[in-house]
Amino acid sequence: xxxDHALLLSWTPGDERPFSANPLAIALALLIVALDRxxxxxxxxxxYDERPDEPQMVVVATMLDFxxxxxxxxxxxxxxxxxxxxxxxxxxSPATAGRLLARGRLEAINATTAFxxxxxxxxxxxxxxxxxxxxxxxxxxx
Amino acid sequence: xxxxxxxxxxxxxxxxxxxxxGAGVVQGGVLAGILAATMRELASSLAGSxxxxxxxxxxxxxxxxxxxxxxxxxxxxxRRGRTVIQxxxxxxxxxxxxxxxxxxxxxxxxxxx
Numbered sequence: 479x480x481x482d483h484a485l486l487l488s489w490t491p492g493d494e495r496p497f498s499a500n501p502l503a504i505a506l507a508l509l510i511v512a513l514d515r516x517x518x519x520x521x522x523x524x525x526y527d528e529r530p531d532e533p534q535m536v537v538v539a540t541m542l543d544f545x546x547x548x549x550x551x552x553x554x555x556x557x558x559x560x561x562x563x564x565x566x567x568x569x570x571s572p573a574t575a576g577r578l579l580a581r582g583r584l585e586a587i588n589a590t591t592a593f594x595x596x597x598x599x600x601x602x603x604x605x606x607x608x609x610x611x612x613x614x615x616x617x618x619x620x
Numbered sequence: 621x622x623x624x625x626x627x628x629x630x631x632x633x634x635x636x637x638x639x640x641x642g643a644g645v646v647q648g649g650v651l652a653g654i655l656a657a658t659m660r661e662l663a664s665s666l667a668g669s670x671x672x673x674x675x676x677x678x679x680x681x682x683x684x685x686x687x688x689x690x691x692x693x694x695x696x697x698x699r700r701g702r703t704v705i706q707x708x709x710x711x712x713x714x715x716x717x718x719x720x721x722x723x724x725x726x727x728x729x730x731x732x733x
Contacts, residue, residue: 482642500642502650533660535675536653543649544641562648562682569675 479556486520486552489513502540510548511579518553518584518594520545526600528575537578538598539567542608545582546594550612553584560592560612568607573600590614627697629662633711635688646686648720651711655680655722658693659707663726666700672731673705680722690714703728 481499489495489510497503506524513520522545526537543562550560582596592612598605633654641647656678663673691711698706705728710721 480642501638501640502647505638533653533657535656536650539652540647540649565652565680567678
């Protein structure tokens with residue numbers, strides 16, 4: 479099973495295990511803050527270091543892609559996966575170095591596709607809004 | 621025909637192990653971000669030093685999984701208005717296969733870039 483999916487399916491409140499097999503999540507110090515597998519909602523905390531060689535939109539899009547993908551994956555059984563097909567991001571305000579909070583929620587899902595929305599926050603301010611369509615390779619009717 | 625029509629910008633990106641997600645391929649957000657950055661560089665070059673280029677909307681379509689290695693992103697101007705710049709971009713892998721494409725809208729605000 480995808481190790482990220484394993485963590486999503488076993489996470490309990492207060493659990494601070496990192497996504498240990500996910501290099502990008504490790505680099506962002508990504509942690510699950512809240513997760514509701516029944517509703518398909520997730521809050522992820524991450525760290526933005528404002529490195530000069532890393533465009534800000536890379537971090538913004540990465541955090542949002544994780545939140546939307548994980549929101550959908552959290553509702554699926556072990557062995558089922560999703561892959562981002564399209565990602566739309568609306569930028570609201572710039573991020574600065576520090577902690578970011580990405581929120582994702584599954585809006586709808588069928589046999590082949592999941593639809594998710596989310597937002598990225600910093601210090602109570604919205605940094606960006608996002609929506610995504612996610613393919614379900616080998617997906618089954620739900 | 622405006623002086624900017626047909627403007628483009630090509631940027632080489634090297635994606636490494638640090639850009640992989642849990643399934644072992646480059647995370648989609650990274651591809652979206654570097655497409656946005658390439659388009660932003662084009663927009664900034666067109667806007668000049670008198671305007672600040674601000675991200676507004678980014679729409680990315682993922683074509684195939686990307687692996688670590690060299691990739692090339694090409695951004696092209698779609699339209700330049702008084703207050704916005706619209707651009708599109710594609711990123712291809714070392715074999716020349718398209719892995720993702722995107723369109724973006726940048727808002728131009730008065731001020732130093």
